[in-house]
Amino acid sequence: MIDDLKTLADLLDRHARRYGRETPVDGLNLTRTETPMEIRSVYRPSFCAVLQGGKVSMLGERAFRYGAGQGLLASVDVPVTARIVEASPERPYLAFGVEIDPAMVAEMLPALAEDAVAEPAFTALHTDRLDAAIMDPLGRLLSLLDQPRDIPVMAPLIKREITWRLLNGSLGPMLRHMGLRDSQAARIGRATAWIRDHFREPLRVPDLAEMAGMSLASFHRHFKAVTTLSPVQFQKLVRLQEARRMLLENHEVSAVGYAIGYESASHFNRDYRRQFGAPPGRDVAAIRALVAREVA
Numbered sequence: 001m002i003d004d005l006k007t008l009a010d011l012l013d014r015h016a017r018r019y020g021r022e023t024p025v026d027g028l029n030l031t032r033t034e035t036p037m038e039i040r041s042v043y044r045p046s047f048c049a050v051l052q053g054g055k056v057s058m059l060g061e062r063a064f065r066y067g068a069g070q071g072l073l074a075s076v077d078v079p080v081t082a083r084i085v086e087a088s089p090e091r092p093y094l095a096f097g098v099e100i101d102p103a104m105v106a107e108m109l110p111a112l113a114e115d116a117v118a119e120p121a122f123t124a125l126h127t128d129r130l131d132a133a134i135m136d137p138l139g140r141l142l143s144l145l146d147q148p149r150d151i152p153v154m155a156p157l158i159k160r161e162i163t164w165r166l167l168n169g170s171l172g173p174m175l176r177h178m179g180l181r182d183s184q185a186a187r188i189g190r191a192t193a194w195i196r197d198h199f200r201e202p203l204r205v206p207d208l209a210e211m212a213g214m215s216l217a218s219f220h221r222h223f224k225a226v227t228t229l230s231p232v233q234f235q236k237l238v239r240l241q242e243a244r245r246m247l248l249e250n251h252e253v254s255a256v257g258y259a260i261g262y263e264s265a266s267h268f269n270r271d272y273r274r275q276f277g278a279p280p281g282r283d284v285a286a287i288r289a290l291v292a293r294e295v296a
Contacts (some may be wrong), residue, residue, distance in 0.1 A: 005069055008139055009051040012094050015145045024148055025155045027099035028141060031084075034092045039082045040275065042196070042238055043074040045178060045189065046099045047166060049130060049138060053093030054086035059125050060228035066127045071134075073171045075178050075185045077192035078124045078227050079237050098141070102189060104163050105179030112167065112176075122177050122185050124226050131169035137161045187212040188226045191219070192234065199238045200261040205231050240275045243268070247284045256280070 015023065016032035023030060027046075043057075054067035058081040066072050067086065074080075087093035130138075141158045144151050166175050177185035191208045208231055209219035220230070227234055239260040246256050257268030269279055276283045 004135070005051055008135070008142065009068075009094050011139065011142045012051055012096055013092070015142060016094070019145070023145060025141065025144055025151055027159065028155075029097045031095045031097075032092050033084055033087050034089045035084075036087050037084050039084070040241075041080060041082070042234075042241055043078050043080050043125075044099055044196070045076060045102060046074050046097050047162070047171070048072045048074075048095055048097040049134075050093075050095040052091060053084065053095070055082055055084050055093070055095070057082045057125060062125075064125050064127050069130055070127055071130050071171065072125060072127045073166070073174050074125055075122070075174055076124050076189040076226060077196055079229055079234065080125070096138075096142070098138075098159060098162060100163060100166075100175070100178065102178045102186065104160060105167065105175060106181065107179075108164055108167055109176060109179045122183070122226075123174065124185070126171060126174040128170040131165065131171075134162065134165045134169060137165060182213075184222055184226065187214065188223055191223065191231070192227065195231065195235050196238055199235055199242060200259075203232060203235050236271060237275070240272055243272060243280070244276065244283070247280055248287065253280045 012030060013032060016030040019030065021029050021031065049071045050066055050068055052068050054065070057064045057066075057072060059078055064072060065085075084093045137158050141155065141162065144154055144158070147154075163175075166172060177183045178189065180186055191212050194208065194211060195203070205219070206216055208223075209216045212219050212222075214222065223229075223231055223234075229237065239262070243256045243260050246259065247253065251259070254265065257265050260268075262268040262271075272283070273279050278286065
């Protein structure tokens with residue numbers, strides 16, 4: 001049984017050096033860095049556990065700080081500016097994220113005690129200490145990376161256990177929003193998930209409002225309250241995040257803008273520079289140089 005941070009941190013450190021961010025376990029991402037840095041991204045519904053170092057995630061003007069032994073729950077897709085604030089070559093920042101399936105949460109809700117499913121006040125992000133009950137399944141999920149043959153069978157079972165442990169732990173009240181079909185989180189979550197999965201397509205906000213079961217005015221108000229952005233701004237951010245990912249996979253700059261839905265290369269370059277602080281080629285070169293220093 002893995003029930004201490006040091007063992008988990010050593011396990012993650014080894015696998016992060018081997019795999020980088022993406023792992024063979026679907027929905028499991030690792031982060032290891034020796035350098036404080038800023039990261040702009042759209043968090044999916046997920047649970048992030050920090051095993052070493054510290055991080056601050058900004059949702060609009062609100063800051064969520066969490067460090068070793070703490071976790072952050074994202075209940076819906078939300079745009080976040082995150083800063084890794086504690087990292088060094090001697091003690092690198094170590095964390096991992098596990099995506100959470102809202103359908104699985106909804107399936108589990110009837111098994112909770114009746115008094116546990118009352119809907120609390122909603123926040124898209126929430127932090128708390130890692131419950132003791134979650135440590136062992138998190139360790140077993142990481143350990144699967146040493147047993148790739150077991151991943152297709154065991155990973156879904158362990159992720160299901162992690163979801164159940166979270167529902168019954170200190171982060172449970174926030175997670176339950178995800179599974180309550182008529183909650184604000186679930187309604188806006190359906191819209192943000194659609195934008196994430198169809199970001200190349202033209203955006204029709206009235207259709208999203210209908211999907212969320214809201215009037216157009218109510219949808220705009222609730223969408224911005226949850227994400228801090230309008231639907232159009234949210235789509236733009238998702239597109240630019242995808243562009244960055246494609247560029248890091250060596251796609252040509254000239255083709256990426258069109259691939260993510262832009263009709264003008266100059267418009268794409270302008271939005272990219274505004275979001276990431278540098279034009280596409282220079283931004284990606286800086287990221288690769290940083291990664292090279294981490295690996296060296």
